[in-house]
Amino acid sequence: MSDNALAKGYEPKDVEEFWRKRWEEEKTFTPAADAPGEPYSIVIPPPNVTGNLHIGHALNITLQDVLCRFARQQGRKVLWVPGMDHAGIATQNVVERRLAEEGKSRSDLGREKFIERVWDWKEEYGQNIRRQIKAMGASVDWTHERFTMDEGLSRAVRKVFVDLYNKGLIYKGDYIINWCSRCFTALADDEVEHQPQKGGLWHIRYDLEDGSGSLVIATTRPETMLGDTAVAVHPEDERYQSFIGKRVLLPLTDRAIPVIGDKYVDREFGTGALKVTPSHDHNDWELGFKHNLEFIQVIDEHGNMNARAGKYRGLSIAEARRQVVEDLQALGHLVKVEDYNNNVGVCYRCKNIVDPHVSTQWFVATTKIAKKSRDAVPSKTKIFPPTWEKTYYNWLDNIRDWCISRQIWWGHRIPAWTCRDCGEMMVTVDAPAACAKCGSVNLEQESDVLDTWFSSALWPFSTLGWPEKTRDLETFYPTSVLVTGFDILFFWVARMMMMGIEFMGEVPFREVYIHALVRDAEGRKMSKSTGNVINPLEMIDKYGTDALRFTLTAFAAMGRDIKLSEERIEGYRHFANKLWNAARFTLMNLAEYAESGQAPQAMDIAKAEGIHHKWIVSRLENIKAEVKKALEEYRFNDAAVGLYKFIWNELCDWYLELIKPDMQAGGEKRQVAQYTLWLALRETLLLLHPIMPFITAEIWRTMPGHQSGDIAREAFPPSHAEWVDAEAAAGMELVKGVISAVRTIRAELNIAPSHRLRLLIRPQSPAHAAILRENEVMILTLARLESMEISADLNAPKASASAVCEGNEVIVPLHGAIDFAVELARMDKEFLKLEKEHKMLSGKLKNENFLAKAPREIVEHDQARVKELTEAMAKLDSLRSRFREAAAEQA
RNA sequence: AGGCGCGUAGCUCAGAGGGAGAGCACUUCCCUGACACGGAAGGGGUCAGCAGUUCAAUCCUGCUAGUGCCUACCA
Secondary structure, eight states: OOTTOOOSSOOHHHHHHHHHHHHHHTTTTSOOTTOOSOEEEEEOOOOBTTSOOOHHHHHHHHHHHHHHHHHHHTTOEEEEEOEEBOOHHHHHHHHHHHHHHTTOOHHHHOHHHHHHHHHHHHHHHHHHHHHHHHHTTOOOOGGGOEETTSHHHHHHHHHHHHHHHHTTOEEEEEEEEEEETTTTEEEOGGGEEEEEEEEEEEEEEEEETTSSOEEEEEESOGGGGGGOOEEEEOTTOTTTGGGTTOEEEOTTSSOEEEEEEOTTSOTTSTTSEEEEOTTSOHHHHHHHHHTTOOOOOOBOTTSBBOGGGGGGTTOBHHHHHHHHHHHHHHTTOEEEEEEEEEEEEEETTTOOBOEEEEEEEEEEOHHHHHHHHHHTTTTTSEEESTTHHHHHHHHHHTOOOEEOEESSSSSOBOOEEEETTTOOEEEOSSOOSSOTTTOOOOEEEOOOEEOHHHHHTTHHHHTTTTTSOOHHHHHHOSEEEEEEEGGGIIIIIIHHHHHHHHHHSSOSEEEEEEEOOEEOTTSOBOOTTTTOOOOHHHHHHHHOHHHHHHHHHHHOOTTOOEEOOHHHHHHHHHHHHHHHHHHHHHHHHTHHHHTTOOOOOOOOGGGSSOHHHHHHHHHHHHHHHHHHHHHHTTOHHHHHHHHHHIIIIIIIIIIHHHTHHHHHHOHHHHHHHHHHHHHHHHHHHHHHTTTSHHHHHHHHHHSTTSTTOOGGGOOOOOOOGGGOOHHHHHHHHHHHHHHHHHHHHHHHTTOOTTSOEEEEEEOSSHHHHHHHHHTHHHHHHHTTEEEEEEOTTOOOOSSEEEEEETTEEEEEEOOSSOOHHHHHHHHHHHHHHHHHHHHHHHHHHHOHHHHHHSOHHHHHHHHHHHHHHHHHHHHHHHHHHHHHHHHHHHO
16 A cells, blocks of 8 residues: 555555554564653453453453553553463363363373473464454553563562461461362362252251150251261251250261251251251351361262261262162151252363362461452552442452462462471472471472462562562552453452552552453353354454454443444444545645645644634544543543544534535635644544554554654644634534535425525524625535525515524525425424423423522523524524415415 | 342433433435545434432432342352
């Protein structure tokens, strides 16, 4: 494409490729170490390295990019750090699946080989993610790219681990965790999905040891009774009060277990008596400690009954359940079985049922450090929109210690070594050469790795070089804002807050902007399994990146879900094309500057001739302020929609049309129009650039005066208070109104566009007459008139179509075959509209309370409007009567 | 169970305590020298229901019925 002629329609592909390459080669978005300006920084929420970017990422990236580009325009020193997350379980899963296709399992390879394999995959997939981030036009600094398992970050992870351990904030302990016996790993609470499932509620009779009676418990998991160590009832439950303190015989076993009282028990549920299995239920675990009960594990980590289950040993959970129920029935202990639907926890990746299981795990004592993070909001970190604060508080207030060990291979291996000889445990950043206690070199490292979120929690400072005291860290920490979806507010945002405060002594970000979740047309979360994903790359391919970005930005109203439809993207592609063509028009009309590449001679528009020029710069000034304010307040959609309306409905629909006569007139008129047009386009491009970087960059470099420059390096257009001109704006409204009135008459009466009309105007005032006369050429052109006559006492033919516009009678004499009925209907409709408003307002003005209590401006405004309406109605009515007479004569 | 949110034009969604908006779809006319990915002119909504606060409510408050999400739990 040559530099000075734009193609007829906007073709995004080549343009985007050109700019992606140029921005990358020129390192446009790498801030110079000595760059001036107040630092502004964002760390990207690192996408999963094996994932594919979905539309949610596209939204996330777009919004961050809008902020970064806007910040650069404001003269800030901007750093946007890109990177990826190793996503432990998810990534290992992907690789394991691939191995399975080759008929291998990870144990075939062994730990080291397997991890090598994962690194290979990482390189391959990482390239994919990188390409997608680039496709979005993200102005990240690739020289700062990080990976949660690169060397620096791994070191940061170990350092944090060791420090927390030494402070007593990391500990190893038994805990009841969610265990997936298929993946053979612990799962965090948020890795467990709940699925409704049909099951039963078994009522089982337990007899008192002293033979004085019995009680019936209800359970959904009868097989766990083998591990029961108590029965709990509500202490105020009259049915069972007398049982408390006694013992019952546990059927199928030879054990007697106590009956305890605890308010936790829900009297309404089941029988009101609860069997307590501390080793196989989260709540029972708590009860076990509270009441000092015995902990008996009857199920092993494979999901099979163990030796403590006696004769049931070796059975799977399902088999054991069947067998236990059968035996209970045989012994007469089974009272009844009800159908019961409950939610079972399943593993989020393999959908296997997750069972509570006691095992030794590592924990971060988040219960001890959560408060500082809570207190930092909103004083140190503000959350937008603020409604999310409550959610954040709620989570931190109910936080439990964080289980950070995972029984997988891919991830940060826990930096703890145990001496095989003396059992001493050492927690150190670097592998110890020998046991600190006995000197043995026979050491073994923990096999578990850390939860992925552990390294993610350090992201804001680890990516900037911590634990070294780097210049980046000094300059860019705390980061300016974190942009993310609410789905990871807890396990990511809150944890970053904790770690940032703990290790940097300062919150990781000044602001958090929570954006919507993108859902499909039915409002479902997009996911690969439901097959409802909208692939951003496909959208980019079809409609261009800018159209996609604009759509996402226009949709990004705070706190709402986005139901994206492809039609919407298509609609905004039209917008890109519209802008493109406005640029073509501009270049075409600046032909004489093309050769020299010089900008048109600057002039003072505020003092120039022509209210249309004054009007457009006045409007430009408004939109400039509007966009700036909107972006500062994270009202992305307001910025986008405001620009859309300005560009399409004002710049294109009116201004470009209004200056056509000037361009043809030549001379000074043309020069003023050229300069103003150039200026308006220039500033509009700057305003739109953060949202639509590619098309604005491309148009920018073809404009005279820009010497093929890069709009990404330009500042936000300065404000010009002197451009704001209410008078010009009002004048233009009048001119536009008259033109529209004529157009309406033409359309309703079906008058061919090629037919030039005569226009008569009885003006509302000499001032109005003057404005209309001054702008005669524009009116003639845009309304397609043969002539325009303005006079207070002109003689209008009776057979005229007419309208009233701001008190001016607009009259179009008709000749030839006129459909009187159509015109009468039109005038009636117009009159009715006025009448309706008049009636409403005058009614309001008769209300004494309104007059007494409403603000004066409102009352005055309404009074003025009523006066205006009254006049307009009178004029319209008289015009209508004359037309009726003409109609009668015709008949 | 608790928390949060939503109901506005046929569809997808903005919006503000005082004259109801956009995109797409629809109707009529037009290939007018930037653009048919276009232009001009239109049609279409008791802003879920009920009650309250207010001079004024679609916007604030409460309730009802509906709907969605999040968190916890469901022995």
